[in-house]
Amino acid sequence: MAVLKVLVVDDEPGIRSGVARILNNFRVGYSFVDEDFTFEVTEAATGEDGIKIIDDDRPDIVLLDNKLPGIQGIEVLEYIRNKNYDMAVAMITSYASLDVALKAYKFGATDFIPKPFTPRELKSSVENITKQLYLKKITHKMNEEDRKVKLKFLSVLSHELKAPLNAVEGYLKMMQERQSGDRIEDYTIPIERSLQRIHWMKSLIMDLLDFTRIRLERKDEKIEEVHLKDIASNAIVAIRPYAIRMEVGINLGMKSDVIIMADPTDMEIIFNNLVSNAVKYNRRGGKVDIVIDEDEENVILLFADTGIGISEPDRKNLFSDFVRIKNEKTKNIGGSGLGLSIVKQVLDMYHGSITVDSVPDVGTTFRICLPKNSINFK
Amino acid sequence: MEKSDFTILVADDDPDYLFQTVNNLGRAGYKTVAVESQAEAESVIQKMKPSLAIIDLMMEYEDSGFILCYKIKKKYPDVPVILATGVAHETGISFSLDSESEKSWIKADRYLEKGIRPEQFDMEIMKLLKL
Numbered sequence: 335m336a337v338l339k340v341l342v343v344d345d346e347p348g349i350r351s352g353v354a355r356i357l358n359n360f361r362v363g364y365s366f367v368d369e370d371f372t373f374e375v376t377e378a379a380t381g382e383d384g385i386k387i388i389d390d391d392r393p394d395i396v397l398l399d400n401k402l403p404g405i406q407g408i409e410v411l412e413y414i415r416n417k418n419y420d421m422a423v424a425m426i427t428s429y430a431s432l433d434v435a436l437k438a439y440k441f442g443a444t445d446f447i448p449k450p451f452t453p454r455e456l457k458s459s460v461e462n463i464t465k466q467l468y469l470k471k472i473t474h475k476m477n478e479e480d481r482k483v484k485l486k487f488l489s490v491l492s493h494e495l496k497a498p499l500n501a502v503e504g505y506l507k508m509m510q511e512r513q514s515g516d517r518i519e520d521y522t523i524p525i526e527r528s529l530q531r532i533h534w535m536k537s538l539i540m541d542l543l544d545f546t547r548i549r550l551e552r553k554d555e556k557i558e559e560v561h562l563k564d565i566a567s568n569a570i571v572a573i574r575p576y577a578i579r580m581e582v583g584i585n586l587g588m589k590s591d592v593i594i595m596a597d598p599t600d601m602e603i604i605f606n607n608l609v610s611n612a613v614k615y616n617r618r619g620g621k622v623d624i625v626i627d628e629d630e631e632n633v634i635l636l637f638a639d640t641g642i643g644i645s646e647p648d649r650k651n652l653f654s655d656f657v658r659i660k661n662e663k664t665k666n667i668g669g670s671g672l673g674l675s676i677v678k679q680v681l682d683m684y685h686g687s688i689t690v691d692s693v694p695d696v697g698t699t700f701r702i703c704l705p706k707n708s709i710n711f712k
Numbered sequence: 713m714e715k716s717d718f719t720i721l722v723a724d725d726d727p728d729y730l731f732q733t734v735n736n737l738g739r740a741g742y743k744t745v746a747v748e749s750q751a752e753a754e755s756v757i758q759k760m761k762p763s764l765a766i767i768d769l770m771m772e773y774e775d776s777g778f779i780l781c782y783k784i785k786k787k788y789p790d791v792p793v794i795l796a797t798g799v800a801h802e803t804g805i806s807f808s809l810d811s812e813s814e815k816s817w818i819k820a821d822r823y824l825e826k827g828i829r830p831e832q833f834d835m836e837i838m839k840l841l842k843l
Contacts, residue, residue, distance in 0.1 A: 666727075
């Protein structure tokens with residue numbers, strides 16, 4: 335239960351005690367909030383006293399009579415806004431002149447309560463104000479969290495982009511200073527390594543493009559019948575040169591031509607990432623089995639490898655941004671750490687799911703389930 | 713003492729950075745021991761006492777560098793440790809080792825940005841080795 339502090343500023347004692355009596359026993363609940371709100375009322379007879387309480391106590395809600403003996407209600411409201419206090423203010427007015435109303439509006443009054451008011455009118459107004467306060471607070475909190483996630487993403491990203499540049503720069507300096515000799519052959523390793531790092535950096539940038547694409551683009555118009563066999567074949571063709579070097583065989587198994595309604599690029603993202611992972615994290619002479627299957631409602635995709643496997647603790651963060659499993663076996667494998675995170679985001683859009691089964695040094699199987707009729711995007 | 717009397721332990725999981733650092737240190741005249749992980753570094757310090765250690769912050773774990781610093785200082789309090797990383801710059805968490813409380817927490821003698829010039833790096837090392 336949350337208690338909101340209410341300050342009532344009014345020179346009529348009857349109004350003040352009335353407000354206190356009504357609100358001290360009042361409780362507000364909303365269907366979308368777990369906790370109820372109750373109220374604790376403090377009173378001030380003048381604007382000057384009100385400001386003192388506002389400075390010291392920082393009430394959540396201020397009920398403000400405009401016509402006060404010293405400074406006017408509207409001036410108190412102005413004071414609150416100039417101080418940038420985060421408070422909801424409702425003006426209580428007996429004769430609401432247009433002038434006062436406009437000024438109050440300009441200074442961000444949340445509500446107007448006409449005087450005299452019934453307990454019901456007061457309650458209804460306070461209920462409304464409370465709801466606005468709550469939503470404002472939640473929005474603020476969400477923006478803050480969003481901001482932190484973005485900052486973290488950017489800082490890791492810049493690290494991932496800077497490391498390869500440092501490496502290439504270092505090798506170029508070695509060459510510039512002729513550190514290993516005068517012949518180009520003396521620099522075979524630095525050249526190979528530089529090309530490798532640039533290649534990985536390029537794939538990171540490609541992944542980033544996928545990443546922004548799935549977040550920004552509206553898809554509805556891109557939905558079409560996608561033959562998953564074609565998508566799988568293309569993914570296999572793309573990875574084949576690498577697979578041959580790794581001596582990894584790739585088999586594609588399917589009962590019939592499975593068709594799904596989707597944006598073909600999304601399906602490419604899924605297949606490209608999972609097929610290339612299955613090859614990259616395999617052992618020499620291993621194999622990859624891709625199975626495309628379907629039942630009444632879902633398309634089922636299996637990507638099974640005979641590779642290094644993923645330990646139980648590593649499986650937990652597998653689908654987060656920039657997570658790369660670092661160990662002796664993965665140290666020479668390049669990757670952005672974005673692939674599975676991107677796959678997961680694509681699947682979320684299609685209301686699909688991905689699960690992983692893995693035994694270290696035996697192999698890993700990713701299982702994807704995609705509902706056939708999921709075109710109403712989130 | 714000559715530079716060649718000193719053995720520097722370098723720990724970094726970026727094989728290229730490791731190669732280049734070891735290369736630069738070798739050209740400057742030092743002996744080096746290179747390792748690619750916190751685990752390897754830990755087993756090295758069981759067997760030998762380096763004259764100085766240069767450690768990357770993020771290896772197997774985000775705080776591998778801090779843990780290694782702590783372990784080296786515990787075993788060999790007189791071995792200078794340099795934390796070499798690009799992380800402060802990018803995360804905006806900038807910390808230097810100026811205050812005593814930071815020193816006791818991080819346990820490193822120097823914090824150096826990756827990508828500084830080899831000559832500057834060497835000067836920092838010479839200062840720590842009192843050369």
